[in-house]
Amino acid sequence: MKLVPSGQGTTKVSPIWGGLGIALLASIGAVWFVSQLPVLTIAYAAGLATLVVLAIALGRSRPVAQEDELAQPDWSVTVAAINRDDSGVAITDRANRLVCANTRYADQFGVGKAPPNIALDGPSHEALTRVAREAWRDGSSIADRVSSPDGARIWRAEAERAGRGDDYLLWRFRSLEAGDAAGELAQQVSGTFGTMLSRAGVEAALVGADGVIRAVAPGFAERASGDANATLAGQDYVSLLRTDERDRIYFSREGRRGTPHALVHVPLNNPDDQRGAAADEVPSLMLLVEHGIALGAGEDTGTANATPQLESLLGALPLGLAMTDRDGRFLFGNAPFLRAIDREEQGLPQYPSDLVVKEDKGALADAVRRFGKGSANSGDMAIRLRSVPEDPVSLGLAGVRGLGDAAVLLSLADSSEETKLKRQVAQATKMQAVGQLAGGVAHDFNNVLTAIIGYCDLMLLRHTPGDSDYDDIQQIRANSNRAASLTRQLLAFSRQQTLRPEVVQLPDVVSEVNQLLKRLVGEKIEFTVRHDRDLGPVRADPSQLEQVIINLAVNARDAIQSGGNSKGRLTMATRRVLAKDVQGMGSDILPVGDYTALIVQDTGGGIPDDVLPKIFEPFFTTKEQGKGTGLGLSTVYGIVKQSGGFIFADNVAGAGGKPSGARFTIYLPVHHGDVPAAASKDDDAPPSEWSGGGKLLLVEDEDMVRAVAERALSRAGYAVTACADGEEGLAAIANGGSFDLVVSDVVMPGMDGPAMARAIRRVAPSIPFLFMSGYAEEQLRNDIDIDNMHFIPKPFSVQQISQKVGEVLGASQDR
Structure with a gap:
């Protein structure tokens, strides 16, 4: 800026001008004295006077010396x-x-x-x-x-x-930077947003954790200092305010002649911060609400007169906020708070304790009452909402003053999406853990059942029908086979059962069990089957798909009959689902591709919302005790997943929006490879029979299974050498033993079956192997990549293992 000197435009009268005046007067007197002519003297005086006037005029028009250069600014003010x-x-x-x-x-x-x-x-x-x-x-x-x-x-x-x-x-x-979010809010508070708040009677200020002002709204600056453009950064926030005996807040500059205010303290801590920064470590947004517009500000009107201004203010913030009076009753809550508690349609209940589970009601009610009647402070507590009782959430509480009656500000982050994701991850983890446990239990149980069934078969060889013990042995064998069926369901759920996949058409599989399904559902339930055209083939085990269809049909029948109504409708349909249809679904689970879908829908009243996420869990059932094992749908889930497919369950909306029934949809990927030709009669011919006995090496760590298998194969005419582990079996061949076939368990302590097989193949490359296992054959073949390997699942009977050994030896003879 240019600085103008203070004396610019004036002249100073020098002492020389006084002496010059005296000299002029003396010269006029001398002219008069010499000439004695008045006209000449007057003319001379007039000329001198003219010269003096011109000199003075010139002196006034020329200012004294001044600075032409710029004065240096005082940058300290800037x-x-x-x-x-x-x-x-x-x-x-x-x-x-x-x-x-x-x-x-x-x-x-x-x-x-x-x-x-x-x-x-x-x-x-x-x-x-x-x-x-x-x-x-x-x-x-x-x-x-x-x-x-x-x-x-x-x-x-x-x-x-x-x-x-x-x-x-x-x-x-x-x-x-992410940590400078308060800086962005400071820009808004000191800008247009702060001006709008001031017009609504709300003065905003951003205050640091130390109580020092970072930014204020223009209205706040004008009320506190008299200048809307004044910067109050660095000043103590409390020093600009004062309170009276009734906790009403005034600006210190205005005193009690000004309008009283109520203070709303909003800590700016991040609700997603897992470390949970304390309220005294983060900046805060301080809102001074005029007493005339604040909720419950007037003594006579009470707190029930909610004002649109305060609700609009809290509704504009992204954090879920709600207000209660000092008795703990809800006054209002903004939209994010309603979303967080999953009550967008129902609205707020009367008390905050109505939102939580029974165990948390007392603690929450005491906390709200304590914050409402105590001094102004803040804190948080963990609660479990009734809508999501499995996942605790953090509820922030802050006591506020100046709103008439003492009130409590509640804050709750909307974590519905995060909670949903956590629930899905927990469900997947639980299903995987239970599947591994079920697979391990089934494997060990199969060894026990193999011994029981084998000994029953050996006893039946010595007892004929009519014998007093024959029926008892048959009962033991029948119940053992029933237990074996149960273990197969466990293996199916854990996706460890043996599948025989074929390229089939879903309508053909449904037709195979159509008559059986009609008998299962009964005459009172209307059973309908519909098929789409141009369905793509799928690759799956037909017998297992039949099991899936039967289980879903039985489940639908039970659902219809459980409502006390024996009549209903069961619909089974196949659909063609193209890749563009899957893309239009927008599913995060179903990959884009061509599928053939199987839809099973009933009119049984639907599945309750709290049960729907659990229906595929093993041993979970809603049936009465003794009427269900809880393995039906879990078996369906395991078979579908092991076949590379996907299964979804949902409710079908009926009249009034209530569920009218349940719907299960199975998506099996379309097989785009070559479809194998149907087997000819020559292909169905059994392999050539093994003539005579043979030398077998039996390796099994379970004593009971080894004893049963050894007796069964010995009775069939084979010379059996039994070993208790893989090292012993390898030693039997390494020491010069000659065998036609190795029959071995897969899982054994020390050296397991596959490791023993690889070691034996280095000594005897052409010897065939027959593995016995309760695990899936497909998984076994993926783990063991050797030629001339065969498989028999546990449990097996005496006849089955003898027949399987004969088939393997016959096939090896053909090679």
Whole structure:
């Protein structure tokens, strides 16, 4: 700025002018004395007077010496004005010299260099150079993102031409780091948003954890200091306010002649921060609400007169907020709070304790009452909502004053999506763990059943029908086979059963069991089957698919009959699902591709919402005790997943929006490979019979199974050498033993079956192997990549193992 001297435009009367006047008067007297002519004397005097007037006029028109150069500005005043905490500010001249800068700029960039020559990465330096060029040319420019050389810090840079002669550039650097979110809010509070709040009777201020002001709304600045443009950053927030004996808040400058206010304290801690920063470690948004518009502000009106202004204010914030009176009754809650408690349609209940499970009601009610009647403070507690009782959430509580009756501000983050994801992960983890446990139990149980069934078969060889023990042995064998069926269901759920996949058409599989299904569902239930055209073939085990269809039909029948109504409708349909249809579904689970779908729908009243996520869990059943094992749907789930498919369950909406029935949809991927030709009669011919006995090496660590298998094979005419583990079996061949076939268990302590087989093949490359296992054959073949390997599942009977050994030896003879 130009500074004008204080005496500019005036002249000083020098002492020389007094002496000159005396000399002029003396010269006029001398002319009169010499000439004694009045006319000449007057003319001479007039001429002198004219000369004096001209001299004086010239002296007045010429000012005294003044400074023509610019006075140096006092930049300390400018530094004080731009010293803000939310952004770094610097001023440069046309020579690109740093004239002044605030403290935040000096902390971030130092004062050694001026923009754009500060420490930034290459692209950011180029962007800042462009900003400087455009600001000198156009008046202002912005770079949305510049970063430090290591990329750890990011800023938004602005440059604006300033000064009376536009001789300076004003630079602003606002941090965009995640931890500087309060800085962004400071910009909004001190800008248009703060002005709008002031018009609504709400004065906002951003205050640090130490109680020092970071930014205020223009209305707050005017009320506190008398100047809307005043910066109050760095001042103590409390020092600008005062309270009376009834906790009403006033601006200190206005005193009690001003309008009383109520204080709403909103800590700006991140609700997603798992560390949970304490309220005294984060900045806060302080809202002063005028007594006339605040909820419950008037003594006579009570707290029931909710005002739209405060509700609108809290409704604009993304955090779920609700307010209660000092008796703990809900006054209102914003939309994010209603979403967080899953009550967008029902609205708020009367008390906060109505939102939580029974065990948390007392603790929450006591906390709300304590915060409502105590001093103004804040805290949080873990609660379990009735809508999601399995997942605790953190509820923030803050006692507020100045709203008439004491009140409590409740805060709750909307974590519905996060809770849903956690529930899905927990469900998948639980299913995997139970599947592994079920598979292990089934494997061990199969060994026991193999021994029981084998000994029953050996006893039946000595007892004929009519014998007193024959029927008892048959009962033992029948119940053992029933237990074996149960273990197969466990293996199916854990996806460890043996499948015989074929390329089939779903309508053909449904037709195979159509008559059986009609008998199962009964005459009172209407059974309908519909098929789409041009269905793609699928690759699956037909017998297992039949088991899936039967289980779903029986489950639908029981659902219809459980409602006390013996009549109903069961619909089974196949659908063609193209890749574009799957893409249109937008499913995160079902990959895009062509599928053939099987839909089973009933009119049994649907599945309760709390039961729906659990229906595929093993041993979970809603039937009465003794009427269900809880393995039907879990078996279906295991078979479908092992076949590479997907299964979904949902309810079908009926009249009034209530569920009218359940629907199960199975998606099996379409097989795009070559379809094998149907087997000819020659292909169905059994392998050539093994003539005579043979030498067998039997390796089994379970004593009972080894004994049964040894006796069964010995009775069939084979010479059996039994070994208890893999090392012993390998030693039997390494020591020169010659065998036609090795019959071995898979899982054994020490050296297991596959490891023994690889070692034996190095000694006897052509010897065939017959593995016995309760695990799936497909999984076994994936783990054991050797030729001439055969498989028999446990449990097996004496006849089955003898027959299987004969088939393997016959096939080996053909090779």
